[in-house]
Amino acid sequence: MTRLDLSGKKGVVFGVANARSIAWAISQELADAGAELAFTYQTERLLDSVKKAVTSLGDPCLVECDATEPGQVEAAYEKAVAALGKLDFVVHSIAYAERDDLGGDFSKTGIDGFRTALEVSAYTLIPITALAVPHMGEGGGSVVTLTFDASEKVYPGYNVMGTAKAALENAVRQLAAEFGPKAVRVNAVSAGPLPTLAARSIPGFNEMRRSHAARAPIGRNITHTEVADAAVFLLSDLSSGITGHVLPVDGGYGIMGI
Numbered sequence: 001m002t003r004l005d006l007s008g009k010k011g012v013v014f015g016v017a018n019a020r021s022i023a024w025a026i027s028q029e030l031a032d033a034g035a036e037l038a039f040t041y042q043t044e045r046l047l048d049s050v051k052k053a054v055t056s057l058g059d060p061c062l063v064e065c066d067a068t069e070p071g072q073v074e075a076a077y078e079k080a081v082a083a084l085g086k087l088d089f090v091v092h093s094i095a096y097a098e099r100d101d102l103g104g105d106f107s108k109t110g111i112d113g114f115r116t117a118l119e120v121s122a123y124t125l126i127p128i129t130a131l132a133v134p135h136m137g138e139g140g141g142s143v144v145t146l147t148f149d150a151s152e153k154v155y156p157g158y159n160v161m162g163t164a165k166a167a168l169e170n171a172v173r174q175l176a177a178e179f180g181p182k183a184v185r186v187n188a189v190s191a192g193p194l195p196t197l198a199a200r201s202i203p204g205f206n207e208m209r210r211s212h213a214a215r216a217p218i219g220r221n222i223t224h225t226e227v228a229d230a231a232v233f234l235l236s237d238l239s240s241g242i243t244g245h246v247l248p249v250d251g252g253y254g255i256m257g258i
């Protein structure tokens with residue numbers, strides 16, 4: 001259902017891996033609202049599944065971009081802007097940790113795994129935001145990233161990814177403060193657990209789903225669409241007074257003590 005008119009708005013989406021990706025749920029709503037999109041994909045290996053996911057949009061601009069590789073984010077924006085003409089928004093929906101660093105004792109996290117998780121899942125928001133700003137023009141724009149409650153609370157198994165999400169949320173605030181004067185807003189949606197490729201590698205993920213359904217005031221798990229709704233709101237002018245914040249889409253799970 002289209003609730004917003006985003007015709008004329010253009011944006012880049014980082015993080016579609018397949019049709020179950022949160023980034024794809026957000027993209028569908030953006031496209032339904034009339035926005036024009038370009039997509040990055042992490043590696044050649046994902047190209048087929050990304051193409052398959054985005055096929056309903058016709059032939060959108062697809063650009064390979066490993067966000068941790070020097071120069072690739074900049075090059076991706078150049079190609080995307082050549083196709084779109086300008087940028088109004090960016091979706092950062094990227095995270096990764098080595099399997100060995102998910103589950104087990106957090107205290108055993110090695111420095112390489114720590115660096116990888118923090119680099120991919122938190123650091124990449126910095127160049128992805130900063131390098132978008134020059135393409136946004138005087139009207140500014142909006143950047144949305146995806147985070148999880150493990151930034152503040154302990155979810156056994158989520159381990160170093162919780163540390164990465166804490167860093168990501170801090171980066172949201174610092175980027176919002178820096179780019180606010182340029183009318184660029186930066187916010188995060190904190191999503192409840194959703195079955196995706198990335199979620200499958202988190203030990204205890206099914207338990208997280210069960211716990212959310214049992215304890216959240218809405219009495220069920222949240223959906224991809226509900227997360228996309230919140231992201232699209234933050235990407236649109238309806239949220240023009242909101243920046244630097246984390247919006248939970250968790251069915252109220254986070255307010256419960258027991």
Ligand SMILES: NC(=O)c1ccc[n+]([C@@H]2O[C@H](COP(=O)([O-])OP(=O)(O)OC[C@H]3O[C@@H](n4cnc5c(N)ncnc54)[C@H](O)[C@@H]3O)[C@@H](O)[C@H]2O)c1
Pocket residue numbers: 014015016017018020021022023041042043046065066067068093094095096120146147148190191192193194195196197198199
């Ligand atoms: N699924 C959940 O339960 C849940 C809950 C809260 C937050 N999130 C967050 O949502 C975001 C999207 O995850 P998802 O659940 O849709 O899973 P997903 O696997 O569909 O998406 C993760 C994306 O990150 C990309 N990525 C990883 N390393 C990259 C790199 N170096 N360069 C560029 N891209 C890279 C992958 O290619 C993939 O497209 C992540 O930040 C995740 O932590 C997910």
